Amino acid sequence: MVYILNTRYEIFYRNRKDDVELEDADGYVDFYNKKIVICNLDDWTNTTPKAIAERMKETLRHEIIHAFLFESGLSTCSGYTDHWAKNEEMVDWIAIQGPKIHEAWKSAGAI
Incomplete structure (x- = not known):
């Protein structure tokens, strides 16, 4: 469970075969x-356990970013930029760079 802007979200781990939404998504x-919802560890193949764990964390961060954008009202009210707040590349960038940004803020005393 995680709180996104004071809204409680449950986190689930499911197998691709049991959830049609995971057919084309992690x-x-x-x-x-x-x-x-995150694809279960068992469904990730051809990689090391450490890489699988990191990919699952990155996917969870990615989905949390989507939830933040939705809860803040930005997911559908993105102006004239074709819903920038749903742009997968932007959400991926935040999810991938987030830990590095957090570490930089922390080392600079900004947190």
């Missing part, structure tokens, strides 16, 4: 039922 957010 995770997703069900904004209306307040669920974040």
Whole structure:
């Protein structure tokens, strides 16, 4: 479970074969039922356990970013930029760089 702007989201780990939404995705957010779903570790193949764990964390961060953008009202009100707040590349960038940004803030005394 995680709180996104004071809204409780449950986190679920599911197998691809049991969830049609995971057929073409490693995770997703069900904004209306307040669920974040991540593809189970067992469904990740051809890589090391450490790489799998990192990929799952990155996917969880990615979905949390989507939830933040939704809860803040930005997911559908992105102006004239074709819903920039749903742009997968932007969300990926935040999810991938987030730990580095946090570390920089921390080392600079900004947290």
